[in-house]
Amino acid sequence: MDQNEMKRAVARAAVSYVPQGIIGVGTGSTANFFIDELARVKNRIDGAVASSEATAARLKSHGIRVLDLNDVGQMEVYVDGADEITRHLHMVKGGGGALTREKIVAACSKKFICVADLSKLVDVLGQFPLPVEVIPMARSYVARELVKLGGQPRLREGFTTDNGNVILDVVGLSILDPVALETQINQIVGVVTNGLFAHRAADVLLLGTPDGVQTLLPG
Numbered sequence: 001m002d003q004n005e006m007k008r009a010v011a012r013a014a015v016s017y018v019p020q021g022i023i024g025v026g027t028g029s030t031a032n033f034f035i036d037e038l039a040r041v042k043n044r045i046d047g048a049v050a051s052s053e054a055t056a057a058r059l060k061s062h063g064i065r066v067l068d069l070n071d072v073g074q075m076e077v078y079v080d081g082a083d084e085i086t087r088h089l090h091m092v093k094g095g096g097g098a099l100t101r102e103k104i105v106a107a108c109s110k111k112f113i114c115v116a117d118l119s120k121l122v123d124v125l126g127q128f129p130l131p132v133e134v135i136p137m138a139r140s141y142v143a144r145e146l147v148k149l150g151g152q153p154r155l156r157e158g159f160t161t162d163n164g165n166v167i168l169d170v171v172g173l174s175i176l177d178p179v180a181l182e183t184q185i186n187q188i189v190g191v192v193t194n195g196l197f198a199h200r201a202a203d204v205l206l207l208g209t210p211d212g213v214q215t216l217l218p219g
Helices: 003-015 029-044 053-061 099-107 136-148 178-186
Strands: 021-025 045-050 075-080 109-117 130-134 152-155 166-171 191-194 204-209 212-216
Touching (some): 003 109, 021 099, 099 109
Parallel strands (some): 021 045, 021 075
Antiparallel strands (some): 130 191
């Protein structure tokens, strides 16, 4: 089973968590596989809240109704992937640049189902660069503050988020306390949010492996 086959397998498994009503849908390659699987059961749901313009477009292409979060309130389930995830189900997300909207939709959902292949499971977060969404005028200031935290921030060239901001990708971090670092970075003036999902970790990890899909709970 190659990486794409593992992603398809967890996407199929995630469909069993889809309730009647409205769900939140994430952004990225594994989330795209989930959207494709969701299309098979789209009559089960009333619609979806998208975490990015790209996800909204893919949902609409399958004839799935896309709703504004402000018109929905709380959702039962949010399904999304991760760039890195630990066995505590803390994550680094935002490789696709949608971290802020992903974090908002996740916060409005009762249950976060993470779908990922085995390559995303790590003991310590930080090998994948940590994305930080920043208001453009604060870019240099935020970068200097991130250096003080031991990181090496790099501007994601030629990229603007759906919110009109820039991304600093921070390398060189070994994230031993994700909850504390998430808070610390978010306190820097000019930061919109960062790609650590530790305060709102996943509730369930559906992990694609060569031997099939494993279900992991926080531990």
